[in-house]
Amino acid sequence: MRKAPFPQPMKNVVHVPALLLAARHGPLTVGDLVLLFRLYGFGGESACKKLVHRLSTLALLKVEGGKSSDGREKLVSVTPEAIRILADFRQLLDQLDSKH
Numbered sequence: 001m002r003k004a005p006f007p008q009p010m011k012n013v014v015h016v017p018a019l020l021l022a023a024r025h026g027p028l029t030v031g032d033l034v035l036l037f038r039l040y041g042f043g044g045e046s047a048c049k050k051l052v053h054r055l056s057t058l059a060l061l062k063v064e065g066g067k068s069s070d071g072r073e074k075l076v077s078v079t080p081e082a083i084r085i086l087a088d089f090r091q092l093l094d095q096l097d098s099k100h
C-alpha cells in the first residue's frame with residue numbers, strides 16, 4: 001500500500017528554521033547569514049554556505065549584488081515563495097492547535 005504524499009507545508013518543513021532566521025533578520029550579506037546560521041547551530045562554515053546555496057537553488061533565497069564598490073559581498077533576502085512556505089507552516093501549526 002502506497003503512502004499519501006506529504007501536504008505541501010510538510011514537504012518544506014526542513015527549511016523552515018533557516019527561512020525564519022533569514023526572514024527575521026532582513027536582508028543580510030552572505031557572510032552574515034552564514035555566521036547567523038552557525039550561531040544557531042546549523043553546522044560549520046562549509047555546511048552553512050551549502051545551506052545558503054541550497055536555499056538559493058530552490059528559489060527560497062534571492063542573492064543579489066551588494067552595495068560595496070567591489071561587488072564581492074552579496075545580499076541575501078527571502079523570496080515570496082519562502083514567505084508563502086512560512087505562512088503555510090504557520091497555518092499547519094494553527095490547525096494542530098485547534099485540534100487540541
